[in-house]
Amino acid sequence: xxxxxxxxxxxxxxxxxxxxxxxxxxxxxxxxxxxxxxxxxxxxxxxxxxxxxxxxxxxxxxxxxxxxxxxxxxxxxxxxxxxxxxxxxxxxxxxxxxxxxxxxxxxxxxxxxxxxxxxxxxxxxxxxxxxxxxxxxxxxxxxxxxxxxxxxxxxxxxxxxxxxxxxxxxxxxxxxxxxxxxxxxxxxxxxxxxxxxxxxxxxxxxxxxxxxxxxxxxxxxxxxxxxxxxxxxxxxxxxxxxxxxxxxxxxxxxxxxxxxxxxxxxxxxxxxxxxxxxxxxxxxxxxxxxxxxxxxxxxxxxxxxxxxxxxxxxxxxxxxxxxxxxxxxxxxxxxxxxxxxxxxxxxx
Amino acid sequence: xxxxxxxxxxxxxxxxxxxxxxxxxxxxxxxxxxxxxxxxxxxxxxxxxxxxxxxxxxxxxxxxxxxxxxxxxxxxxxxxxxxxxxxxxxxxxxxxxxxxxxxxxxxxxxxxxxxxxxxxxxxxxxxxxxxxxxxxxxxxxxxxxxxxxxxxxxxxxxxxxxxxxxxxxxxxxxxxxxxxxxxxxxxxxxxxxxxxxxxxxxxxxxxxxxxxxxxxxxxxxxxxxxxxxxxxxxxxxxxxxxxxxxxxxxxxxxxxxxxxxxxxxxxxxxxx
Numbered sequence: 001x002x003x004x005x006x007x008x009x010x011x012x013x014x015x016x017x018x019x020x021x022x023x024x025x026x027x028x029x030x031x032x033x034x035x036x037x038x039x040x041x042x043x044x045x046x047x048x049x050x051x052x053x054x055x056x057x058x059x060x061x062x063x064x065x066x067x068x069x070x071x072x073x074x075x076x077x078x079x080x081x082x083x084x085x086x087x088x089x090x091x092x093x094x095x096x097x098x099x100x101x102x103x104x105x106x107x108x109x110x111x112x113x114x115x116x117x118x119x120x121x122x123x124x125x126x127x128x129x130x131x132x133x134x135x136x137x138x139x140x141x142x143x144x145x146x147x148x149x150x151x152x153x154x155x156x157x158x159x160x161x162x163x164x165x166x167x168x169x170x171x172x173x174x175x176x177x178x179x180x181x182x183x184x185x186x187x188x189x190x191x192x193x194x195x196x197x198x199x200x201x202x203x204x205x206x207x208x209x210x211x212x213x214x215x216x217x218x219x220x221x222x223x224x225x226x227x228x229x230x231x232x233x234x235x236x237x238x239x240x241x242x243x244x245x246x247x248x249x250x251x252x253x254x255x256x257x258x259x260x261x262x263x264x265x266x267x268x269x270x271x272x273x274x275x276x277x278x279x280x281x282x283x284x285x286x287x288x289x290x291x292x293x294x295x296x297x298x299x300x301x302x303x304x305x306x307x308x309x310x311x312x313x314x315x316x317x318x319x320x321x322x323x324x325x326x327x328x329x330x331x332x333x334x335x336x337x338x339x340x341x342x343x344x345x346x347x348x
Numbered sequence: 349x350x351x352x353x354x355x356x357x358x359x360x361x362x363x364x365x366x367x368x369x370x371x372x373x374x375x376x377x378x379x380x381x382x383x384x385x386x387x388x389x390x391x392x393x394x395x396x397x398x399x400x401x402x403x404x405x406x407x408x409x410x411x412x413x414x415x416x417x418x419x420x421x422x423x424x425x426x427x428x429x430x431x432x433x434x435x436x437x438x439x440x441x442x443x444x445x446x447x448x449x450x451x452x453x454x455x456x457x458x459x460x461x462x463x464x465x466x467x468x469x470x471x472x473x474x475x476x477x478x479x480x481x482x483x484x485x486x487x488x489x490x491x492x493x494x495x496x497x498x499x500x501x502x503x504x505x506x507x508x509x510x511x512x513x514x515x516x517x518x519x520x521x522x523x524x525x526x527x528x529x530x531x532x533x534x535x536x537x538x539x540x541x542x543x544x545x546x547x548x549x550x551x552x553x554x555x556x557x558x559x560x561x562x563x564x565x566x567x568x569x570x571x572x573x574x575x576x577x578x579x580x581x582x583x584x585x586x587x588x589x590x591x592x593x594x595x596x597x598x599x600x601x602x603x604x605x606x607x608x609x610x611x612x613x614x615x616x617x618x619x620x
C-alpha cells in the first residue's frame with residue numbers, strides 16, 4: 001500500500017505532490033508558514049484543496065479531478081492526527097480518551113477499554129488510566145494522545161510537531177516511543193528538529209513556500225543539501241554558482257573543493273562546508289592555496305561554546321579568544337578562509 | 349476567595365468606588381423599599397392564596413417548558429452561528445438576537461399576527477383544528493420567543509471559546525459528526541448550556557408583555573405570576589408586593605446559580 005498525494009490550494013499558495021512506499025515514515029521539514037500543517041490538514045480531510053487527489057493503496061481519500069468527485073470525510077479516512085498540543089478531551093479520563101476512537105467506530109465499551117489499556121501500557125502511561133487530562137503533565141498527556149491515535153489502528157499516522165511543546169525532559173522519552181511505534185508504520189511527521197528526521201524518518205521532504213524543494217532518503221538530503229534550508233538543518237553553509245575551471249563562481253568569490261564526479265564548466269553547482277572549518281582574517285593571507293571568500297559581517301552571536309559570525313549567507317564558528325583578538329564588529333569586511341578539502345561540490 | 353488573596357496592583361481610581369456605590373444603591377434601594385412594604389403578618393396567606401398558587405404553578409410549568417424548547421432550538425442555532433459557514437449568517441444572528449432589544453409587547457403582536465386566528469399561519473392551523481392564541485401553548489411560545497436569544501448568546505460564546513480543535517481531533521479518530529456532537533462538543537460546552545438554560549428560565553419567568561398580548565390573562569390558563577402581580581396591584585397592593593418578593597427570591601436563586609461563583613464558571617469552561 002503506497003501513499004500518493006497531490007493537491008493545490010491557491011488561497012495558501014500550496015502545490016505539493018508526494019509519494020511514499022509502504023511502511024515508510026516521511027519527515028516534513030521547512031520554515032514556519034511553509035505549508036506543513038496545510039499538508040496534514042488536507043490529508044486528514046480537515047481542509048479541502050482546490051484540486052488534486054490522494055490515495056492509500058487502492059483506497060481513494062479524495063479525488064477532485066474526476067467527473068465524479070470523491071471526498072472522504074475525516075472520520076472515514078483512518079488518518080489519525082497527533083498535534084503539538086495533546087488535545088485530550090478534558091471531560092474524559094485518560095483511559096476513556098484512548099478508548100474514544102474504537103468506541104466511535106462501534107466497538108463495545110469493555111473491548112475498547114481493554115484495548116485502550118494495552119495502548120496505555122505501550123506508551124508507558126497505564127498508571128494514569130483514571131486521571132483527567134488536567135492532572136497530567138505535558139509529556140504524560142502527549143504520550144496518552146499518542147496512545148489514543150495508535151488505538152484507532154490508522155493506516156496513516158499524521159504527527160504535527162509532536163514534540164515541539166514538550167520540555168527537555170519529556171521529549172527524549174516521546175522520541176524513543178515514536179521510534180519504536182513508527183518503525184513499521186506508515187507515518188508523516190512534521191518536525192523542526194533534524195534529530196527527529198534522522199531518528200524517525202526514512203525519507204525527508206523539505207517544504208518551502210508551499211512547494212517541495214527537496215525530497216529523498218534522509219541521509220542523502222542532509223548530506224547533500226540542495227536548498228539553504230536543508231543545509232541549515234545539517235549545520236552547513238551552502239552557496240551556489242556556475243562552475244569554472246578553478247572552482248565555483250559565487251557571490252563571495254571563487255571556491256574550490258572536492259567533487260564526486262567531474263562537473264562540466266558552466267553547469268550550476270553547490271558547495272557545502274562546515275562553519276567550523278572557516279578561519280577569519282582581516283587581511284588576505286599570502287602564499288596560500290586555500291579558498292578565500294570576501295564578505296561583510298552582518299551578525300555576531302553565541303553558538304554553543306563558539307561564536308558564530310554571520311556574513312550574508314555564510315556562517316563561521318570561531319573561538320571567543322579569536323573574536324577578542326580580531327575585534328570583529330558587524331559591518332566589517334573580512335576574509336573567510338578554508339581548505340579545499342573541507343568543501344564538497346556537487347551539481348545543484 | 350480571589351478578592352482576599354494578596355492581589356497585585358489594580359488601576360482603579362478611588363472615586364470609581366463612590367460612583368459604583370451609587371450604581372449599586374440604585375438597584376438595591378428599590379428592592380429594600382419593596383421589602384419594607386411587605387405585610388409580613390399576612391405574607392404566608394397572601395402567597396398561598398388559590399389564585400397566587402395557580403399563577404405560580406403556571407409560571408413554573410410554562411417556564412420549564414419554554415426552557416426545554418430553548419435548549420432544543422438553541423443548540424442547533426448556536427452551532428450554526430458558531431461553526432457554520434452559511435451566507436447571511438450575520439443577518440441570521442441579528443434577527444435571532446432581535447428579541448433581546450425589542451419591547452416584548454412588539455414580540456407579542458408579531459406572534460399574534462403569525463399564530464392568531466387571522467394570522468399568517470394561525471388561519472391554516474385553525475382550519476386544521478389547532479388554536480394557539482390565548483392558550484397555555486401561547487404562553488410557552490411567547491416566553492420562548494423572548495428567552496431564546498439568551499440561550500443562543502450564551503451557548504455560541506461557549507462554542508467559540510471551546511474552538512473546533514477537539515472536534516477535528518475526534519473526527520480524525522473516526523467519530524462521525526453526530527458522535528462528535530454528543531461525546532465531545534456538548535460535554536465541552538455544558539457550562540455554557542447550563543448558564544444559558546438558567547438565563548432562559550429566568551427570562552421566561554419574568555415574561556409579561558408578549559404573554560399579555562399574545563396569550564391574554566385567563567386565570568389558570570395564561571395568567572402567569574407577573575400578570576397576577578399586575579392584576580393584584582389594582583385591587584390588593586399587599587398581595588402584589590408579597591408575590592413580587594416571591595419572584596425576586598426565585599430570580600435571585602436563579603442568578604446565583606448562574607453567576608454565583610465566577611471562579612467556578614471560568615474553571616468550568618474546561619470541565620474536569
